[in-house]
Structures are given as C-alpha cells and as structure tokens.
Amino acid sequence: MSTLPLEIRSLNVAYHRKMVLWDADLSIRPGRSTAIVGPNGAGKSTLLKASLGLIPAASGEVLFYGEPLKKVRSRVAYVPQRESVDWDFPVSARDVVAMGLYKKIGWCLPVRARHRRMADEALADVGLADFAGRQISQLSGGQQQRVFLARALAQKADLHLMDEPFASVDAATEQAILTLIERLKLEGGTVVCVHHDLDTVAEYFDDVILLNMRVVAKGPASEVLTPENLRKTYGARLTLLDEAVVDLSRPGAPRES
Amino acid sequence: MESFWRVLLLQDHNTRVVLAGACLFGAAAGLAGTFLLLRKRSLLGDTLGHATLPGITLAFLLAETFGFSSRSFLWLASGAALSGVAGMGAVLLIRKTSHLKDDAALAIVLSVFFGAGIAMLSAIQQLPGGQAAGLERLIYGNPASMTSSDAWFVLVASLLVAGVCGFLFKEFTLLCFDESYAQTAGWPVRLLDVLLMGLVVLVTIVGLQTVGILLVVALLVIPPAAARFWSDDLRVMALFAAGVGALSSMVGVVVSALLPGLPTGALIVLSAALFFGVSLLLGQKRGIIIRHLLERKAARRLVREHVLRAIFECAEEGRSVVSLEQVLAKRPWKKNEVVSEIAQLTDDGLLTTDPSALSFQFNGRGDSEARRLVRNHRLWEIYLLNHADVAPARVDRDADLIEHVLDQRLVDELEDLLDEKARERLVPGNPEKNLP
Numbered sequence: 211m212s213t214l215p216l217e218i219r220s221l222n223v224a225y226h227r228k229m230v231l232w233d234a235d236l237s238i239r240p241g242r243s244t245a246i247v248g249p250n251g252a253g254k255s256t257l258l259k260a261s262l263g264l265i266p267a268a269s270g271e272v273l274f275y276g277e278p279l280k281k282v283r284s285r286v287a288y289v290p291q292r293e294s295v296d297w298d299f300p301v302s303a304r305d306v307v308a309m310g311l312y313k314k315i316g317w318c319l320p321v322r323a324r325h326r327r328m329a330d331e332a333l334a335d336v337g338l339a340d341f342a343g344r345q346i347s348q349l350s351g352g353q354q355q356r357v358f359l360a361r362a363l364a365q366k367a368d369l370h371l372m373d374e375p376f377a378s379v380d381a382a383t384e385q386a387i388l389t390l391i392e393r394l395k396l397e398g399g400t401v402v403c404v405h406h407d408l409d410t411v412a413e414y415f416d417d418v419i420l421l422n423m424r425v426v427a428k429g430p431a432s433e434v435l436t437p438e439n440l441r442k443t444y445g446a447r448l449t450l451l452d453e454a455v456v457d458l459s460r461p462g463a464p465r466e467s
Numbered sequence: 468m469e470s471f472w473r474v475l476l477l478q479d480h481n482t483r484v485v486l487a488g489a490c491l492f493g494a495a496a497g498l499a500g501t502f503l504l505l506r507k508r509s510l511l512g513d514t515l516g517h518a519t520l521p522g523i524t525l526a527f528l529l530a531e532t533f534g535f536s537s538r539s540f541l542w543l544a545s546g547a548a549l550s551g552v553a554g555m556g557a558v559l560l561i562r563k564t565s566h567l568k569d570d571a572a573l574a575i576v577l578s579v580f581f582g583a584g585i586a587m588l589s590a591i592q593q594l595p596g597g598q599a600a601g602l603e604r605l606i607y608g609n610p611a612s613m614t615s616s617d618a619w620f621v622l623v624a625s626l627l628v629a630g631v632c633g634f635l636f637k638e639f640t641l642l643c644f645d646e647s648y649a650q651t652a653g654w655p656v657r658l659l660d661v662l663l664m665g666l667v668v669l670v671t672i673v674g675l676q677t678v679g680i681l682l683v684v685a686l687l688v689i690p691p692a693a694a695r696f697w698s699d700d701l702r703v704m705a706l707f708a709a710g711v712g713a714l715s716s717m718v719g720v721v722v723s724a725l726l727p728g729l730p731t732g733a734l735i736v737l738s739a740a741l742f743f744g745v746s747l748l749l750g751q752k753r754g755i756i757i758r759h760l761l762e763r764k765a766a767r768r769l770v771r772e773h774v775l776r777a778i779f780e781c782a783e784e785g786r787s788v789v790s791l792e793q794v795l796a797k798r799p800w801k802k803n804e805v806v807s808e809i810a811q812l813t814d815d816g817l818l819t820t821d822p823s824a825l826s827f828q829f830n831g832r833g834d835s836e837a838r839r840l841v842r843n844h845r846l847w848e849i850y851l852l853n854h855a856d857v858a859p860a861r862v863d864r865d866a867d868l869i870e871h872v873l874d875q876r877l878v879d880e881l882e883d884l885l886d887e888k889a890r891e892r893l894v895p896g897n898p899e900k901n902l903p
Binding site: 259262264288294300305306313315317318320321345361365 | 505507634635636637638640641643644645647648650651652653654695698699700701704
C-alpha cells in the first residue's frame, strides 16, 4: 500500500473558543506502531477523536489511506478509553466483541452462531477464551481493556487507533497488548496508541509523536526522545507556547476528557 | 362477588378491551424503556411526558375554536406528540447553547412546558360547558374510557414499537453501550437516536390514556429497572421488562375494576413498584439477597483458605498431626470460626479429625488442595517480590486462578523461580503436574 494509513494536515481543534490542538501536521507510517505522547491536557485523545470525526475540528484535513474516513471506515478500528463506557451494561464479553462485526452483519440482521464463533476467536487472541460468556462487569479492568481490543480485532481493520490502552492495566494485559501490536504489525497492520508512560515508550513503540497542543516532534522513537524534545513537551511551556496556552495549563481549565 | 368473577373471567367486552390495551401498552413501554434506561435518559422520559400537556390543551382549544370533535384521542395525541418532541428539542437546544448540565436543562423544560399546559388547562376549564373533563383523563390516565378504536391504536403502536426494537436490537444495543465506537464504525448514531426517542414518544402518547402524562415515565423506567435484577443478558432483560410492564398493567386494571373509585393509572404504577421491590430483593443476578449470599460465600471461602494454609504450614514444620492450638497460634482469628471450618473440612473429607476434635491431619484430597492454595499464594509472593516496581493496583489478584491472571510466560518464569525455591521447600509443587 503506497498511501499512508493516516495523514493529518494542519488540524485545529477548539473547545469553547479555547484551542486545544494547533496546526497538527503528521503522518503515520504503515506497518509500524506509533505512540502519541504528551502531558495531561496536551490534546492526545482529542487528536484521535478529532481525526475520527467524534469531535468537530475547526479546520484541517484528515485522510485515511488517502481518502476521507467515510470511504474507508472498515479499514479503521477505534479502541476508546476503557472509562468511556458503562461496564455494568447487561452484555457478555462475547456480545461486546461481536459489536465489531455489526457492520459486516448489516442492518436489522441478528448476530448468528458464525459471528459468535468469530468473536470467540478474537477473544482467544487476547487470552480471554475462558471469559466469553462472562458479563462484562465481572471482568477486571485489564480484561475489559482486552475485550475492547478483541472488538477492534474482530473488525479485521488495517489501522488501529487506541486511546490509552495501557492505562492502569495489569501486567498480563500489558503483555497481551504488546503481543497483539506485534502481531498486527506482522500482518501488515498499523497501530497508533495514545500513551502516557514515558518510561516505556521507546521499548513499546517504533515511532513517537510528542504532543503538547502542537506537535513538538515526530519520528522514530530513538530520534524523537531526546532530552531537548522532552523538555519542550513537558517542561518549558512558556517559551514554546503563547498566552492562550498558559490559560489552559491553569487548574480549572478544560482538560481533555 | 359476582362483579369479581365478571372482571376475572373477562365477561365484559369493555373490560377485555381495556385490559388488552393496557397490557399492550405496558409491554411496549417495558421494551422501549429498556433502551431508554440503558441510554441513561430516564429523566428525559419524564420531561417528555410533562411536555405533552401544552400540546394536548392547544389541540383541544383549536378543536373547540374550529368546532370539530375536541375529544378525538388521535387529534389530542398528535398535539401531545408535537409538543413532546418540541420539549425534547428544547432540552437539546439548552444543552447545546449553554453550559448547563443535563439535569438543569431537563428540569427547566419539564416545569416550563407543564406550567404552560396547566395555564391553558385552567383557561379551558373556565370555558362555558365544562368540556375540560375529557382532558383530565389524559393527565391522570383513565383506561376505562378506552374505546375499541383506541385499543386498536394501542395495538398498532405497540406492534410498531416491538417491531422496531426487534429489528434494530443490535443497533440500539450498540448505540446505548458505546456511541463513539458506533459512530467510528459508520453507524448513523443521530438517526438511531432519533428512532429510539421516536419510540419513546410513541409509547408516551399511547400511555396518556392508560396512566396519564404524569405517570407514564414510571412504566418506561420501572419494568426495565426491575428486569435488570434478574438478568445480565440484554435480550432476556428486554423481554422480562416487557413482561413486567404488561403484568403491572394487568394487575392495575383488574384491581381498579374490583375496587371502583381507585385511579387505574396510579394502581398500575404501584403494582409496577411492587414488582420492582420484589426484584430488588429476590433478583437472581443483582438482588439484595443473592448478593448477600455471594458475599457470605466469599468470606467463607477466605476462612477456608486460611485454615487450610495454616494447617499446611504446621504440617510443613514436620508435624503430620496438627493440634487446634497450633492452628490458632498461626493467625489472629476467631476461635469458633476456625473450629466450625475444621468441622466443615472434616465433613467434606479433606481432614481426618480425632474424636476429641482437638487434633487432625490432612488426608490425600486435603493435602493436594492445601498444596495448591499455598503454591498459588507463594507464587504470588514471589511475583510481587520480583516485580516490586509494579504498583499494587496493577496486580489483579485472585490467588486461586494464577494461570488466568498472569500470562503463560510469566507463570513459566515464576515456575523457574519455583524450582529453586522448591529445593528450599518454600513452595510446594503443582499438585496436578507433580503427582508421583
């Protein structure tokens, strides 16, 4: 595939007149894993959500495989933050994973045995084969995260956009996610994760995008993660950004959700 | 007495019509309400009900002014639907254009729309002729006034609700569970939302005659809330909610037929509340009693594990026959709890206890069970020792199922550690793998 999985050109996003993302320009390289890293409120999740059209962008262009999202939806899988849904919902792990197949099943048609089998396979891929029938509130946080991954997996997409998949998960889940990312890459897929842990970035990901309302640096992890770049992202906000940003960094300012 | 049997045996045509209409409405409300509840829009249902009043009164006034039948249910219902939808629109508008939270937006719209309706209603009541009586039945509900044609309307509307919920079951499920995923997957979230709220409007309109605009929300929310205590499966829950809705309506109608003078709408809601109370208590999945029992069981299991481990530790110190005192010395615990657990373990065939009940020893099954427990606990200890950088919150502890918690690689690694430690006789071998 010659076109890039994801290309973002001067994306601007504002919440209530305050800019949270300025002129983000970036491209994601195919067959690699990319981390979007930055401090709290840097607009990491916003970047993902805006490129998926979940929140409106003020301006900018987002192309998936050279096309607007509408045309290539089935090639793109989104893994939302675990906290974004109510895990008390009366469905089983298998039901949630089957949701990744709903588009394939189509309007009004029921989920059939064949689809449930596919869902079970995806669950097995994240090490939850024994938990398929379990109501989702009976799963641990890490297992819930893996259910979300399995749902994206069932979609058989080429590009996976994951919002903080490693946030407060147990060691087994962390390992399962890493294995999964490696497998997706081997199969020619591309993975983008919002990530919060600087310690593990270089170890887990090929490419890194440092973000603090603007793209501070992007490229291979080893080149991007320099003390200078990290200082620009996490430390010296004042030298880098203008007054509007100072407003945002105050307590009480809107934060990314 | 005779009237009692007339009601129960459905000898009156009128009773049959009313009963059928009310039950159908209850079922449709339970079904649509299931999704309303899961979409966390219960209060919107309430606002919707109240917001129908100005539409009803306005439709009535228009009919009076232009001189056609002001009592036609369909005409009044259309007015109700329009103003209900306008009320929902107002909620959305307030939410979009201000920083107000949902609860405030809902409260504002509910009270303003209802206030406007009440104002118009009192204007109507001052009109000569006192025709307002026809409206009261829509506020408080009076299914007894239901005619055959009304019942047909209820039937068609309920079938429509059931049909849409059935055909769009998975779409509505996805919408309620994870809207943003639905959107990225390409589902028209807005359209689905409008459809779902359309069903709720329809149910509200149908409910005007049965329970009235003030109480219609009860049948949208209470049956699914009751059903939730019985099932963790949305399919079952939806059917159960429909059943509770139908049953509550039936009980309400029958009781009010037997005890004339009591308002049917209120009786329907009260019987729904009765079902809710019963479910809250007895519900098979989340009822208070089952939760209490499960908690007690878990506590019992913990005591059992501790007792087995303590006996195992004593046995490890070289005594195959262990005395009660030695076990008690192992941990700070309640003596009678330990004594009763040991009796239980003996009954279960894990321990052989001497007649005085003061000393005991493992038999084969008890030994392998204790070995398994101790092994898992010590594996965990090693794991925690070797991954001290791992925050405790990230450790997902269920000592009984270590293979499920840690992945195979980690378990293997731990087993390696275990081999060394086993030489030091700290961790017993896996009873399943290492049986001689």
